[in-house]
Amino acid sequence: MGSEPPSSPQVVEDGGEEDEEELSGGEEADLRSSSGRGSLLTRRGITLRVLLKDGLVEPGDGVLAIHYLGKNFVGDLLNDGKIRWVETGQIFNSPSAWATHCKRLVNPAKKSGCGWASVRYRGQKLVQYKTTWLHKYQPSADMSLVSEEDDDEDEDEGKTAVQADEKNKNTKPGLNDVVVSRRTDRERIPVRYCTLGTRDAARDPHTLVELSAFSAINRFQPFNVAVSSNVLLLMDFHCHLTTSEVVGYLGGRWDTNTQLLTVLRAFPCRTRLADRDAASAVEEEICQNLFMRGLSLVGWYHSHPRGPALPSLQDIDSQMDHQLRLQGSNNGFQPCLGIICGPYYHGNQGVASTITPFWVVPPPEQRSNDYGIPVAVEVTYVQDNFLTSDVLNEMMLLVDYYRAAPDLVQFSQYWCPDTTMMDKIKGSLSCHAPKDQAYSQILEHVYSQLINLQ
Numbered sequence: 001m002g003s004e005p006p007s008s009p010q011v012v013e014d015g016g017e018e019d020e021e022e023l024s025g026g027e028e029a030d031l032r033s034s035s036g037r038g039s040l041l042t043r044r045g046i047t048l049r050v051l052l053k054d055g056l057v058e059p060g061d062g063v064l065a066i067h068y069l070g071k072n073f074v075g076d077l078l079n080d081g082k083i084r085w086v087e088t089g090q091i092f093n094s095p096s097a098w099a100t101h102c103k104r105l106v107n108p109a110k111k112s113g114c115g116w117a118s119v120r121y122r123g124q125k126l127v128q129y130k131t132t133w134l135h136k137y138q139p140s141a142d143m144s145l146v147s148e149e150d151d152d153e154d155e156d157e158g159k160t161a162v163q164a165d166e167k168n169k170n171t172k173p174g175l176n177d178v179v180v181s182r183r184t185d186r187e188r189i190p191v192r193y194c195t196l197g198t199r200d201a202a203r204d205p206h207t208l209v210e211l212s213a214f215s216a217i218n219r220f221q222p223f224n225v226a227v228s229s230n231v232l233l234l235m236d237f238h239c240h241l242t243t244s245e246v247v248g249y250l251g252g253r254w255d256t257n258t259q260l261l262t263v264l265r266a267f268p269c270r271t272r273l274a275d276r277d278a279a280s281a282v283e284e285e286i287c288q289n290l291f292m293r294g295l296s297l298v299g300w301y302h303s304h305p306r307g308p309a310l311p312s313l314q315d316i317d318s319q320m321d322h323q324l325r326l327q328g329s330n331n332g333f334q335p336c337l338g339i340i341c342g343p344y345y346h347g348n349q350g351v352a353s354t355i356t357p358f359w360v361v362p363p364p365e366q367r368s369n370d371y372g373i374p375v376a377v378e379v380t381y382v383q384d385n386f387l388t389s390d391v392l393n394e395m396m397l398l399v400d401y402y403r404a405a406p407d408l409v410q411f412s413q414y415w416c417p418d419t420t421m422m423d424k425i426k427g428s429l430s431c432h433a434p435k436d437q438a439y440s441q442i443l444e445h446v447y448s449q450l451i452n453l454q
Contacts, residue, residue, distance in 0.1 A: 046130050048095065049081030054137070056129050057121050062086060064095075065120045066102050069368050070199075070317065071324055073102045077121070095119040095126055105327050106320075107362040190310050198369045205314040208307070211358055211376040223335045225357065225379045227263040230391050232381065233432035234266040236353050237395055239303035239341040240425045241450075244407045245273060247302045249286055251295035254334050261298055261335050268394060270401045297326065299337030309342030309354040311374045319360045320372045335359065337377065343428065344415075351419060351427035386436035392446070399449045411450050422447060 051057045057077065064075035064083060075098060076084040083092040085102075092098035095115030103118070116127040190208040214221045231250065238246055251265040267286045271278040290297060300322060302315075311319065319338040326336040342354040357377040363370035402408050411422040419427075426447065433439060 046133055047081055048077065048083075048126075051129055051133060052077075052079070052081055054133065056133055063122055064098075065123075066099055066118050067120075068099075068103050068118065069106050069362055069372075070320070071102075071106050073098075075119075083119075105324055107365060108333075188307050188312075190308055193371070193373055196313075196371050198367070199371060203313065205317075206312045208310045208312050209316065209371075209374055210310060211356070211374050214375055217361060217373060217375070219361065221375075221378060222259070222333075224258070224260045225263065225335075225337060225377055226260060226382050227357075227379050228265075228382055228384055229432045229434060230384045230388060231263050231266045232355060233387070233429055234268065234391050234394055235301050235339065235341055236343065236355070236428055236432060237425070237446075238266075238268040238398055239305070239343045239353065240428065241398060241402050241409060242405060242407045243305050243344070243409060245303050245305060247273065247300065249290075249297060250299035250301060250337060250339070251290045251293065252298040253296060254298060261337060263298055263337065265293065265295060265390070266301070266394075268398055270397060298335075299339065301339040301341060303341045303343065304345070305342075306344045306346075307342060308345055308347060309340040309356040311338070311340060311356075311358055311360075313371060315340070316360055316372050316374050319358070319374075320362070323360065344409075344424075351415070351424045352431050353428045384434045386434045387439040387442055392442060395446050396449070399446065399453070403453055408453060422451065425450075 048057070052059065057063075059077045059079045061076045062074050063077050066073040066075075074086045075092075076086060078084055078091075083095065083098045084090070085092065085098060090101075092101065095118070097115070099115040099118040116130060117125055119126050121129060188206060188208045190210045192210050193212055196203075196209070235248060238248060246268065248266055248268040250263050251267060252261065252263040254261050267289060269279075269282050269286070271282045304310075315338070319336070322336045322338065326334045336359075338358050338360075340356045340358065342348065342356075345354060348354050357379045358374050359377050360372040360374055362372055409421055411420065411425065413421050415421050415424040426443075429443065430440075
């Protein structure tokens with residue numbers, strides 16, 4: 001579900017305060033022949049085109065990379081010294097233009113990209129190639145012309161991001177890769193975000209984190225959210241069926257004028273979380289369903305079957321990935337909602353599942369190696385008029401999928417001394433009832449199918 005490249009590449013020229021100047025061929029020749037501090041040479045004078053002409057770098061696909069706040073961006077170096085971002089096909093005139101654009105996607109407060117210190121060519125910072133050029137063609141040049149550019153850049157940013165990615169690459173799901181192994185059925189005590197500090201490779205990625213409020217971090221919620229009751233009903237039903245974690249996507253619409261995200265449809269992933277081979281086919285089916293209904297991908301949900309409905313460190317990283325992918329798809333702000341459903345946690349109030357909508361705020365720029373900040377999202381729940389045939393059909397498909405599953409919940413067993421598992425799911429789903437009360441008779445057919453599975 002990644003973004004599609006545009007039909008004609010968009011050229012982005014805005015590189016913030018540090019965009020390099022385009023030089024003519026004569027000026028580039030002057031660079032090589034001049035010497036001393038009074039010459040034409042400035043730190044902005046050396047461009048990728050200069051490095052290409054002098055053979056210090058070569059054009060190629062995927063040879064450029066940015067690692068920022070745990071996120072990776074890959075670019076192609078073109079023959080004319082411009083950069084093509086692999087994710088969208090956009091063309092950037094300079095490293096600073098590309099770095100600024102990418103960093104603002106992750107952290108909108110970022111003012112400039114510090115491109116030569118941020119962009120790496122085959123694993124090495126471009127500023128090092130600039131230094132090599134100066135040693136070769138301007139041996140008497142003041143090296144501070146180079147070093148001053150990366151004064152405000154975290155030297156370890158790229159290294160720590162790579163280490164974090166290496167640690168999480170087999171456990172952190174992206175928007176195109178939700179099928180992963182997860183730890184379940186173990187009591188996990190949530191921690192406060194302020195106790196986490198910087199990223200620690202030794203920390204358990206399944207550590208649960210309490211949600212902060214937007215007001216607690218001196219921010220306003222940047223969007224409004226409305227969720228259909230049918231979305232909650234289908235999602236809650238899916239999460240109740242198995243003692244293993246489940247995942248699904250959310251479809252809806254984003255109105256840029258009203259800043260309202262409307263969640264209209266849930267799309268359960270009928271696949272095992274460890275079955276990567278089936279993931280692409282399931283996602284392709286969901287993509288087609290979204291397209292046929294005129295909906296956009298607006299979020300995702302997953303369950304914590306027997307634990308609190310709070311995000312783990314792994315969930316926080318996953319949510320940041322999802323937010324970045326949706327933002328990058330149209331070069332504008334679009335929120336991505338994360339929802340966690342906790343059906344069988346005994347800390348819940350009554351039989352109803354705990355449903356937690358959340359979002360992740362990037363850490364402050366000066367603490368780039370911290371975890372993202374998970375915040376609670378205020379949501380308006382909209383009661384649908386009736387239970388749609390789409391939702392009913394999806395419920396029956398789920399019943400059929402889990403028919404022979406070894407981790408299927410035994411609905412005849414007791415949830416607590418006076419409540420069976422069947423009573424539990426009925427009571428929880430009644431919280432998401434449509435206005436038309438005939439829904440209860442319709443659901444009785446679904447419940448009877450569940451009992452027949454035992």
